[in-house]
Amino acid sequence: MRLALVLLAALAASAPALAQRTVVHCGTLLDPATSMEPMSERTVVIEDGVVREVVAGYTEPGTEAVDLRDATCMPGLIDSHTHLTGESRKDGYIDAFRLTAADRVLQATQYARSTLMAGFTTVRDVGGSEGADYALRDAINHGDLDGPRMFVAGKSLSIPGGHADPTNSYREDIVGVPDETRGVVSGPESAREGVRIAIRRGSDLIKFTATGGVLSLQGDGSGAHFGEDEMRAIVATARERGLTVAAHAHGDEGMQRAVRAGVSSIEHGTYMSDETMRMMREAGVYLVPTITAGKSVADSARIEGYYTPVVTRKSLEVGPRIQDTFRRAYEAGVPIAFGTDAGVFRHGRNAREFVYMEEVGVPFMDALRFATVNAADLLDQEGRLGCLAAGCTADLVAVSGDPLQSAAAMLDVAFVMKDGRVVKREGQFVPLPARPE
Template sequence: MRRVRQRGLIAAVAALAFGQPAPATAQQADYGPQYIRTGRLIDGVSDTVQVNQCIIVMHDRIERIERCGQTPRGMHVIDWSAYTVLPGLIDLHTHLADLGQSADLAAPMKASPAETALVGARNARVTLEAGFTSVRDVGTYRGLTDVTLRNAIERGDVPGPRMWVAGAYLTIPKGGGELNGVVPNEQLPPDMRLGVAATPEEAAAKTTYLLDHGADFIKTIATGAVLAIGTEPGAPELTPEQLRAIVKVAHARGKKVTAHAHGAIGIQNAINAGVDSIEHASLADEATLQLAKKHGTWLAMDIYNGTYIDEVGTKEGWPEEYLRKNRETTDAQRAAFRRAVELGVNIGYATDAGVYPHGLNARQFRNMVKYGMTPMQAIRSATGRAAEEMGRTDVGAIVPGRYADFVAVKADPLTDIGALETIDHVMKGGVLVR
């Protein structure tokens, strides 16, 4: 089986960290024609399960899917006939280019951009190996580190998922996107305040700056946050005027906007301003969910990590403010998720990986089924539906023309959704990862 050959990886990652050109030898891969035999095939866009199907891969794309027969001449065979094969999974809410949550409020500032990039490279690798071949990375304290990591992965300098990145958080001063409680915010490093905006004009200018510097979409902070000192999840932050200014600039350039928003008023402000999706939606009430359905707004609800924060955060001594806010939002968010499923609101798979360890992204599937989804709905939320939320037609499905991104598992995830927590094989762009 083909594998990516990483040569000079340490030098490549060091180049990433310090912003230098990548070594020319970063990735060498042989993209010959491949014939992949599947046992059960879930395509990510339909509710049917096909059997005895073979996928023909040319270079990094799917050429066709057909009933298995004699291997075409000149094709390399990958025999996954004992496995369920699915599209590579997509996580719509990750923080690869960051240190991860801990009890140390100052940790993001203590880490240099170089160290942050090195940690991001590790996070990217374990995420890919866990079967998540695409992610939407929704912000980093060290602004634009995610852009650098995305570019390094695209060049082949380091292994990782396809990344669509926000560049930085668009937030009010001392809001939910700031590193509060460490030093006076005005003394934070400039790259940690790239998205701070106090007026609609500043919000528009910051949006332009981030898009000009490589952001794929825009992440706004419409309410306070659970994991930010001095902010409350139910309290609106960016004003309707600021949100409209951001959306106007981004949409004019064909870019989507998502909004971190826990509280109902903040969610409604964001939806009415025209954002494309809402992160968390923890305190969404009936009227808010109905508004999301009316506008076709997507919800990206991280309904696993409340358990992790409560258990690990308590054990490790995370700030009591964090733990309190987590307790106040976890059950409410799960109830809102269940109601959103009942109403048929658009929902994509989103975990907030980085709050809990990268590589464990699939732990959320069990909760999505527990709180109202069928196993197939949960799978599609992380494949075809997630691609739809991002506006992508090149990932998320096993159909001709899309990237040859696949995962294979021995167990049947439609019988036991927890099977996706242990992926047996991963392929990205026609190259076997594991």
């Protein structure tokens, strides 16, 4: 008898664990990876964090049934341009001297949760400092924190005095002269070293500033930075290690150099010409438009004292142009991946980008495709993220309204699932379960 019990215990220990099964009943399912038309009355069957099948009608409940029959379901959203370790505020430039990496990580835990609660289960985080973005990504991946899945660039690469040079306008005897370890490079060999350092630190992609920018303390907001030889060195070094490259760019010449150098995306694209649009379309280079950032910086610049005078001037010049550039690029057939530049404005407001796209005539299903299929492709995650079909990661969001009638419905996400775990239900956050002792 004792031997039989031992054998039964051994068999039980060796048997595979039963799969965790959940079914989600969706009144309407929107999934551009499957169809550009809405699908009514669908059941998404999930096992161990992966979609096993999507069937017509409502199946019998599994281990757990989620009733979203009065809601519109869609894949977890992807924001291709965020900065989760910071957030714009009045007089925020002093934070470079006030905040430590630990401070930034603690703040970022709240920014990450706000982003996830807004329905964005994945982000491409394209610029952090002091390693805070790596730490945040890893803590989320380990299950220690709630937040979106992060693909991080680490410190953006910049020329000396460029948009991502952290010492612009500060005294050299106090802040020093930055080198590759701080993301400031000069010449092809230095550019290669900057990429290698970023990879060593754990970057998932590389970002460099191909032109000037808006919120940095440098006077030029759109002029070309980096020679094309330097850009090619960045792209080639990244590709050798399997990483893609994103190019921040407002000015047209910098964009054209970056496209010829082989980048995967142009971020912002404010002064993009028709010729650059043609080049991007032919090369398959994505535009990540960040309309919300453009509108936000222009609004903030109208608040007295919010920015320094030089940043105020650039914000009022550049910000209002981005939405119309996006419209032209969309009409020209440029590949587009959804991205907002969250951090330039308050985190958790990412879905406003859908509203701004709708304002210039973009149908919601196209905008949703930008935030799912296209954004997943940019991350080299097509077929895994941004979809709700067999084999896709079980990221699912739902809204009570109908975004096909008004994109403003996306501003009120009622339900969020990430990796098969419900993290928001009926508008309320569902915290991580306690760890077993």
